[in-house]
Every structure is written in structure tokens, then in C-alpha cells.
Amino acid sequence: MCLAIPARVVEITDSEQAIVDLGGVRKEVSLALVEGIEVGDYVIIHVGYALTRLDPQEAEKTLALMADAELTPTEAAS
Amino acid sequence: MKYVDEFRDGQVAQGLARAIAAEVVPERRYNFMEFCGGHTHAISRYGVPDLLPPNVRMIHGPGCPVCVLPIGRIDLAIMLALEKGVILCTYADTLRVPASGRLSLMRAKARGGDIRMVYSVTDALKIARENPNKEVVFFAIGFETTAPPTAEAIRQAAKEGMKNFSVLCCHVLTPSAIINILESPEVRVLGTVPLDGFVGPAHVSTVIGSRPYEFFAEEYRKPVVIAGFEPLDVMQAILMLIRQVNEGRAEVENEFTRAVTPEGNLKAQKLVSEVFELRRTFEWRGLGEVPYSALKIRKHYADLDAERRFNLEYKPVPDNKSCECGAILRGLKKPTDCKIFGNVCTPENPMGSCMVSSEGACAAHYSYGRYKDAEVSA
Numbered sequence: 066m067c068l069a070i071p072a073r074v075v076e077i078t079d080s081e082q083a084i085v086d087l088g089g090v091r092k093e094v095s096l097a098l099v100e101g102i103e104v105g106d107y108v109i110i111h112v113g114y115a116l117t118r119l120d121p122q123e124a125e126k127t128l129a130l131m132a133d134a135e136l137t138p139t140e141a142a143s
Numbered sequence: 144m145k146y147v148d149e150f151r152d153g154q155v156a157q158g159l160a161r162a163i164a165a166e167v168v169p170e171r172r173y174n175f176m177e178f179c180g181g182h183t184h185a186i187s188r189y190g191v192p193d194l195l196p197p198n199v200r201m202i203h204g205p206g207c208p209v210c211v212l213p214i215g216r217i218d219l220a221i222m223l224a225l226e227k228g229v230i231l232c233t234y235a236d237t238l239r240v241p242a243s244g245r246l247s248l249m250r251a252k253a254r255g256g257d258i259r260m261v262y263s264v265t266d267a268l269k270i271a272r273e274n275p276n277k278e279v280v281f282f283a284i285g286f287e288t289t290a291p292p293t294a295e296a297i298r299q300a301a302k303e304g305m306k307n308f309s310v311l312c313c314h315v316l317t318p319s320a321i322i323n324i325l326e327s328p329e330v331r332v333l334g335t336v337p338l339d340g341f342v343g344p345a346h347v348s349t350v351i352g353s354r355p356y357e358f359f360a361e362e363y364r365k366p367v368v369i370a371g372f373e374p375l376d377v378m379q380a381i382l383m384l385i386r387q388v389n390e391g392r393a394e395v396e397n398e399f400t401r402a403v404t405p406e407g408n409l410k411a412q413k414l415v416s417e418v419f420e421l422r423r424t425f426e427w428r429g430l431g432e433v434p435y436s437a438l439k440i441r442k443h444y445a446d447l448d449a450e451r452r453f454n455l456e457y458k459p460v461p462d463n464k465s466c467e468c469g470a471i472l473r474g475l476k477k478p479t480d481c482k483i484f485g486n487v488c489t490p491e492n493p494m495g496s497c498m499v500s501s502e503g504a505c506a507a508h509y510s511y512g513r514y515k516d517a518e519v520s521a
């Protein structure tokens with residue numbers, strides 16, 4: 066039940082409600098726990114609430130780090 | 144799905160596996176606990192152990208809210224439904240958790256209890272608005288991720304002056320459970336649970352931030368790497384833990400920077416502290432009584448507290464004798480160490496709580512690792 070999924074905000078219906086796109090399915094979620102969310106943002110959804118905004122730049126950085134993991138061993142290992 | 148599929152890429156996983164293999168010191172053993180059930184699930188589902196060298200071992204932790212819910216708490220919920228005639232609303236996962244007298248919420252429902260599965264606490268509020276003549280109780284379970292939605296619902300109910308809604312609050316806290324494990328004799332004295340570091344919670348950390356873990360790193364000299372719930376996140380976190388161990392560091396590192404900041408979600412934290420306060424102690428399945436490890440509803444919202452409203456008194460109930468959930472939740476045993484794993488106890492007919500939710504160690508092993516484990520032990 067802790068599983069929570071990233072979804073894209075497609076519409077903000079009022080200040081505390083939004084419609085998100087969850088892999089093609091539209092779902093209503095509450096924005097009561099987050100601030101400053103805009104249409105197009107990705108948020109992590111858990112039990113009907115957005116818990117946090119997902120930072121696309123940080124996601125890119127992490128993916129780059131993973132892709133390069135093999136090429137950048139630390140000194141301790143070499 | 145974006146931000147999901149990229150973090151499940153098989154080729155990148157192989158690359159991470161090679162990086163891990165290259166960096167482990169062969170004569171050393173690495174024992175890491177993944178605290179969260181979400182990680183347990185990902186590790187089993189994607190076969191992460193197959194990608195790790197034999198000297199890197201993952202230990203399942205107690206971070207599955209369904210698994211740690213003690214029988215006595217479910218008994219209270221069942222009693223409300225069967226004896227007090229309330230409409231009891233609950234998340235799906237709690238329905239099949241075994242309770243006293245061979246009951247579960249599901250079986251209580253078959254006996255006529257009005258028990259309704261909800262996806263969100265907002266659904267419970269809706270049910271209360273639609274049934275003004277009935278008492279509606281929301282059975283609130285979960286860690287720091289589900290507590291803020293419950294807090295928000297309580298505030299909303301107070302604002303609307305709802306008279307027929309209340310919450311049976313069983314929210315528990317991650318840091319206290321980690322301390323309990325670190326302080327356990329198995330870890331401190333006996334060494335039966337060797338622990339070299341933690342994979343820190345994903346979504347819990349989006350709320351509480353990475354800062355609360357600094358204490359463990361400093362005080363107990365254990366590295367913590369907060370990780371997302373996708374398989375690559377877990378692999379990357381394991382690599383980061385191995386590097387910390389190799390370099391003799393014990394720090395809090397964050398792999399899940401796309402969602403977790405040092406301070407966490409301040410708005411959610413503020414809401415939680417406005418509505419809840421700490422319980423002096425709370426019983427966990429497996430860990431027993433853990434001081435200051437759970438939340439209760441503040442006096443200001445007493446009308447919305449089902450425990451006060453129905454004068455509920457908690458009574459501890461011992462677990463099924465053959466069930467090893469307790470030892471599994473403490474990292475002491477593996478699901479396959481339980482004699483009734485997979486034969487008497489299955490997800491269709493769970494005997495213990497770890498077999499109920501897909502994040503429970505036993506259910507995850509049963510669903511994804513059963514055949515492999517059988518081969519190994521044969």
C-alpha cells in the first residue's frame with residue numbers, strides 16, 4: 066500500500082484538486098499537501114493525494130549517474 | 144510510463160550489477176536492510192538478489208504498515224463493525240490480515256459487518272456525508288506517507304462540523320522503528336542480525352526529508368542511502384552503500400533526489416503536527432511495544448477520535464504460534480524459515496500479516512521468489 070506513482074498534472078480544477086494522467090487514465094487527486102503545482106508538473110500520488118513534485122532535472126542526473134556507474138568506479142575500488 | 148520505465152531498464156541494471164561486482168571487496172560481507180516494504184517488493188519482483196554478488200545480502204525490514212499492525216488493533220476495528228454497528232472504511236490491504244478468533248475484516252464483513260474498502264480517506268468522508276445517520280469510522284494505518292492525508296481529512300471533517308465521522312488512528316513512525324532495530328540485542332550484542340547499512344525509505348522520505356536519518360548515521364555509525372522504489376534506484380543505492388562501507392563512511396546519502404529534499408514536505412509535516420501528537424508507546428507486530436513510535440489524535444480533535452468516542456481499550460493478543468512474522472520483521476529470519484510458508488500460509492489464505500500485502504516479505508517471496516528459493520534449499 067506504500068506504492069505511489071508519478072503522474073502528470075493535466076488540469077487544476079480548483080486550488081486543492083487536480084486531474085492527473087496516470088499512464089493514459091485520468092484521475093482526480095488532492096493537492097492539499099503540496100504547494101505551487103502547475104499543469105505539466107509530475108507529482109507522486111499516494112492514496113489519492115499528491116505527496117511531492119518530481120524534479121525532472123534531478124531525475125535526469127540520477128539516470129545519467131546510473132548509466133555511467135560502470136565507467137566511474139571510485140578510487141577505493143580501483 | 145515516464146519516470147517509471149527508465150528506472151526499470153534491464154541494460155542499465157546489468158551495468159549497475161557489473162559496477163557492484165567490481166567494487167565489492169571479495170573477502171568482506173555486506174548486509175543491508177531495506178526498511179520499506181516497497182523496496183522488499185521491488186527487490187523480489189525484479190530479482191535484484193540475482194544481480195548481486197553472493198557476499199551482498201539484503202535483509203527485509205519492518206517497513207510494511209500492514210505487516211506491523213498487531214492483531215489487537217484489527218480486533219478493535221472488527222469490534223467496531225460487528226458490535227457498534229459502524230460503517231468501517233479501510234484500505235484494501237488490511238482486509239485479509241488475520242485477527243483473533245480466526246476472523247479478519249473480510250470475514251467480519253461476511254458475518255454482516257458493514258466494512259468498506261476505500262482507495263482514499265476522502266472516500267470515507269464521502270461515505271460519512273452520504274450516511275448522516277450512521278457512524279463512519281476510518282481505520283487509518285500507514286507510515287508518514289499516509290498520515291498527512293488522514294490529518295487533512297480530520298481537519299476537513301472538523302471544518303464541516305461532521306458529527307458521524309471518526310478515525311481509528313494506527314499511524315506509525317519510521318525513525319522509531321529503525322532505532323528499535325538498531326537497539327535490539329540481535330544487532331547490538333548477539334550479532335545475529337549483522338547490519339552494515341540501510342536502504343532508506345522512498346516516499347516516507349518525501350514527507351520527512353533526509354535529515355531525520357542523520358542521527359543513525361552519526362550515532363550508530365550506519366550508512367543510509369535513501370532510494371526510490373524502482374529496481375534501478377535500489378541497485379544504485381546498494382552501490383552507494385558498498386562505496387560507503389569500503390571507504391569507512393557512515394553518512395546519509397540521497398539517491399532519490401528527484402523527490403526527496405533534506406527538509407521534506409513542510410506543509411505535510413505542519414498538518415501532521417497540528418492534528419496528531421506522539422503516543423507514549425505503541426505495539427508493533429514483531430517489534431513489541433516501541434516508545435514514541437506512533438501517532439494519536441490531539442485533544443483538540445477528540446470528537447473525531449474513534450478511540451475516545453467508543454471508549455476503546457487496546458488489548459494485546461499474541462501471534463499465531465507457528466507464524467515467524469515477528470522474527471522476519473526484525474530481520475532475524477527469512478520467509479522460507481517458516482515451516483508453514485507456502486503450504487499452509489499463502490496469499491490466498493494468510494496465517495500471518497507478512498503474507499497479506501504484496502509488500503510483505505512472505506507475500507513478495509511467495510509471488511516472485513518461491514521456486515528459486517525451493518531450488519536453493521533442496
Ligand code: SF4
Pocket residue numbers: 465466467468471478481482483484485488489493494495496497498505
Ligand atoms: S509464511 Fe505466513 S505464517 Fe509464516 S512467517 Fe510468513 S506470514 Fe507468518
